[in-house]
Amino acid sequence: MPAPRGFAYEQRGADVVITHHGRPVTTLRGARAEHFLAEVRAGDEQVVMARWTGNYRRGNERAARAHPRNRRT
Structure with missing residues (x-):
C-alpha cells in the first residue's frame, strides 16, 4: 500500500486550504481548521x-463490498 503524497496545505488567516498536486481540494474554517492543524x-x-x-x-474496498447497500439479491 503506497503512502499518500502530493498534498499541501496553506493557512490563510483562520482558514486552511488543502491542495493535492497544486489543485485546491477543500477549505476548512473555524474549529475544523484548528482541529486539522493540531x-x-x-x-x-x-x-x-x-x-x-x-x-x-487504501485497503477498505473489500469491506465495502460486504455492506448491505452493495449486496446483490
Missing part, C-alpha cells in the same frame, strides 16, 4: 491530509 502537527502530514480530504481509499 492533527497535522501531531502526526504524518500526508496521511492526515489524505484522510481529511477523503482520499484514503
